[in-house]
Amino acid sequence: MKKRFLVLLSLMLIFSLVAVGCGSNEIETPVAEEPSETPSETPVDSEPSTEPVKDTLVVGQGADAKSLDPHATNDQPSSRVSKQIYETLVNQNEAMELEPGLAESWTQIDELTYEFKLKQGVLFHNGEELKASDVKFTILRALESSHIGHIVGPIDGEKIEVIDDYTIRISTKDPFAPLIAHFAHTAMGILNEKAVTEAGEDYGQNPVGTGPFKFVSWVNGDKIDLERFEEYHGEPAKVKYVTIRNLSDNTTRTIELESGGVDIAYDIQPSDVARVEENSELTLLRDMNLSTAYVGFNTEKAPYDNLLVRQAINYALDMDTIVDVVYEGVGAPSNGPLGPNVWASNQDLEQYGFNIEKAKELMKEAGYENGFKTTIWTNDNQQRMDIAEIAQNQLKEIGIEAEVKVVEWGAYLDGTANGEHDMFILGWVTVTGDPDYGLYALFHSSQMGAAGNRTFYSNDRVDELLDEARVSADPAVREAAYKEAQKIIRDEAPWIFTWSGENVSGTRANVKGFSQHPAGHHKLSGVYFE
Amino acid sequence: MHKYILRRLLLLIPVMLGVSFIVFTMMYFTPGDPARIMLGESAPEADVQKLRDDLGLNDPFFIQYGRYVKNAVVNQDMGRSYITKRPVFDEIAARFPNTLKLASMGVLIAVVIGVPIGIISATRQYSLFDNISMVVALIGVSMPNFWQGLLLIILFSINLAWLPSSGFDTWKHMILPAVTLGTSSAAIITRMTRSSMLEVVRQDYIRTARAKGQKESVVINQHALKNALIPVITVIGLQFGYLLGGAVLTESIFGISGVGRLMVDSIKSRDMLVVQGGVLFIAVTFSIVNLGVDILYSFVDPRIKSQYK
16 A cells, blocks of 8 residues: 555656646757647547648737627737738738728729729628628718727718719828728728628627628637638639637747647747747748837926927937847837838937937936926736836936836726826827828827826827828828828837837748738638648 | 525525625726727727717716616626627637536646545655655745746647647647646645645544554545545635636636636726626626535535534
């Protein structure tokens, strides 16, 4: 009896030693060599990659979609699925160029009105043909939605005119130059009137679009299955099935990619980049995207109403170090309010750069030679908390004693909207690729508080430029106005310009034809296995 | 006995009312506007107000709560999720099977490991086996689940490639998460079994049993164990009830869509009706497990049965 237990016990100890031993090995040496044999050897549930024809593409993302009704949500995980199911009138390709989508062509009739010619013979997944009436129905429905109001808002619902089955005129209330870019937003996917009416409240779980994949099933919180739409009007999708899995734990997502549980993993964390890169079984994709992170000042509150203080702080922070440490080299320090992929982004702006002497001088000039006490707000996002902590330390150099306050997300949005903060850290995605989206809400004085301008920044010239560029039909005029506005904003420093983001995805090496869209919703119809 | 069970089930009604009121109040006064969180930082204020109206969030507290209770009682409708627009009941029902499987397997593993080791440790107090198993149990209690889960994944999914690292489709998927949950519960059960047994084996009637020449195995299994089991069953019941509420970390690491993750996601996004429904659901399952435990007592100890009148 005693002996048997001793054996059992030793086995347990050996097991724990092995587990711990392997664990620590794993951390030091990336998995590069070992798993090259795993797929052929092991009947792990996912099909081994050696199988000749693999027809299911499995994608892992960090959250489940909320709804596949484009008007019921505007979150990235949902858009990433919707993108495969729906199509928009205008398509924005990976180079951010606008090209025909469901609309073959469009012309501007007058200052307010555009006419769209629809492609003929386009079928919805329920067999209905796409008609101009569906487009009208979609836009009117979108105007009712509180989730995407800011995308369709400029459209005048009463002046949508169906000319014939394949021609439609759409007008805005005021001249609105970025309109065409807004039609390329995933939230503007065209719906089928019959399908929406039939499904009623459950439409978000029964989406019907014209896209290359049709919806099959949704295991709540777990995965969504799509299947190739055989009557697709364009080039058919290359794989037959797509499964989009919800893998919320970042490490798990990378591990699933390594072990072959997923073929593509979105949003590889900076800390996992090297692991994926060094693994010969995997391919890492990195492309600058449309996001930016910034530290904002409450410019209505002393001492941040003083330009010199804002500039001093911009000089006092070493952004290169921050990007290196916090983002582990993913993305790049930003030089202005817009990332490089946004149209008319002013990339000639000079970064403030780390210059402690200059910072001290400016502080002295501003009358804050001995510094002051302040708070830096952040939500519990790890990267933002890290930025706050580094900033806290670096600001000590110029006598600023900053307290880092971690605020829960909901309370954070409320507090910063009400102007309760001193400094705060947030991000923005200029998802349409048009500067209007990335500047108007954030810097126009009419947008203070919850609307987006949480720095309460106000500059008459900037207002004027943003208004002008919003209505002008001349791209050259718009570009000049945006570039000037960015220059002023950079110099007036309502932000500490921190970081331009990068999309980082990993794929199995046999996955081909995948490229990332700067807006983050990547097309899957061109993806195939080698 | 039947009357007792019925009475206990009826007691669930005030429990549910109390729980729903507390949760509703807490969610109502938690900072962070659900509409603002849903629409994100870029939405104009007008859209947020519109959504608040649509969701009925602008109504006074008691009207909102009254509407909720009325819907739940009269129409048996717990509402729809603010976010996915799915009925709350469906949201929970879709995930509960995963949680139930995970919790059951976890507890099963915990019992199979914990009870025998606890008994042996107690019968050989201060032996090598006892010392080692108590140290292992201490490690089991102290080791965070998420860390143990990752170690298991690294060993069994990546290095050995025997088991899948996430998902919950087949029995293979269930092994690692169940072991992760089971070992930490096992540690607690081991310690409880041991201390409870130690108390019992010192009683006079055990000495009597031994004195009359009873075999040691009979003394332990028939005389001691039955009496030592009451606190052990209590702990097992508590563990099971607790796991049915969802094991958030384990679910996240193994990518399992269970009740725990649903709750955390819903709390973060202030999806009040789902949180409300979820907490009620957990309260009810916990109460039912407790009732089950109380009924089990009567089988183990006839003296208790006589009290259930």
